[in-house]
Amino acid sequence: MLRVDQLTFAHPGQVKPYVFSLLAAPGEITAVSGASGAGKSTLLDLLAGFLTPTAGTMTLDGRDLLPLPPEERPVSLLLQAQSLFDHLRTDSNVRLGLPARTSRHEADQKVRAALEDVGLVGLDHQRASTLSGGQKQRAALARTLLRNRPVLLLDEPFSALDDATRATIRDLVLTLTRDRGWHTILVSHHADDIAAIASRRYVIADGTLIAT
Numbered sequence: 001m002l003r004v005d006q007l008t009f010a011h012p013g014q015v016k017p018y019v020f021s022l023l024a025a026p027g028e029i030t031a032v033s034g035a036s037g038a039g040k041s042t043l044l045d046l047l048a049g050f051l052t053p054t055a056g057t058m059t060l061d062g063r064d065l066l067p068l069p070p071e072e073r074p075v076s077l078l079l080q081a082q083s084l085f086d087h088l089r090t091d092s093n094v095r096l097g098l099p100a101r102t103s104r105h106e107a108d109q110k111v112r113a114a115l116e117d118v119g120l121v122g123l124d125h126q127r128a129s130t131l132s133g134g135q136k137q138r139a140a141l142a143r144t145l146l147r148n149r150p151v152l153l154l155d156e157p158f159s160a161l162d163d164a165t166r167a168t169i170r171d172l173v174l175t176l177t178r179d180r181g182w183h184t185i186l187v188s189h190h191a192d193d194i195a196a197i198a199s200r201r202y203v204i205a206d207g208t209l210i211a212t
C-alpha cells in the first residue's frame with residue numbers, strides 16, 4: 001500500500017500550503033481529478049521527488065520514500081507530452097527503461113517482451129517520429145514496463161489521443177496495473193476514463209485531496 005499522509009508543500013508566494021493525504025493499493029488505479037491549477041501536477045511532483053515537502057509522510061509497504069532522490073524512488077512518471085527521442089528507433093527508446101549495464105542479449109529479450117505486452121510488435125525499427133500518438137504512448141508504457149517500478153504516476157496521459165485510442169490505451173494501463181501489481185495514480189479530467197478504470201477516486205479542492 002502507498003500511504004501519503006499530510007504531505008505539505010507551498011510554491012513560492014503561495015499563502016495556504018497544499019496538504020495531501022492519499023491511499024493507493026497495489027493492482028489498482030487511483031484517480032485524482034480537479035480543476036486546472038488545483039495542484040494535480042504538484043502532487044505528482046511531490047510523489048516523484050521533484051519537489052520536497054515541508055511536512056508529512058510517504059511510505060510504500062511501510063518503507064519511507066521521502067529520503068530517496070527521484071532516481072532512487074520506486075516510481076515512474078508518464079506525462080501527456082511524450083518524452084520519446086524522435087530520432088531514435090522504437091526499440092531504442094524502450095531500451096532506455098533498462099539500466100545501462102544490461103547485457104545486449106538480455107536487453108533485446110526484455111525490449112521484445114515489453115513491445116509485445118503493449119502491442120507494438122513490428123514497429124521496433126521505426127523511428128519514434130513516425131509513430132502515431134497512440135503508438136508513442138504505447139512505446140512510453142513499454143519503457144515504463146522495463147523500469148517496472150511499483151508506483152506509476154500518470155499525468156493526463158491520454159489527453160492528446162482520439163477517443164478510440166484513448167479507450168484502448170487506458171484499458172492497457174489497467175491490465176498492466178493488475179498484472180504487475182502497480183500502485184497507479186492517474187491524474188485525469190476525463191470523467192469517463194476515471195469511471196472506466198479507477199478503483200479509488202480523489203478530487204483536489206482548496207489544496208487538499210478529498211476521497212469521493
Ligand SMILES: Nc1ncnc2c1ncn2[C@@H]1O[C@H](COP(=O)(O)OP(=O)(O)O)[C@@H](O)[C@H]1O
Pocket residue numbers: 011012034035036037038039040041042043
Ligand atoms: N514552480 C512554481 N512556482 C510557483 N507556482 C507554481 C509553480 N508550479 C505550479 N505553480 C502553481 O501552483 C498551482 C498548481 O499548479 P499545478 O500543480 O500545475 O496544477 P494542475 O496540474 O492541477 O493544473 C497553480 O496555481 C500554479 O500556477
Ligand SMILES: [Mg+2]
Pocket residue numbers: 040041042155
Ligand atoms: Mg497539471
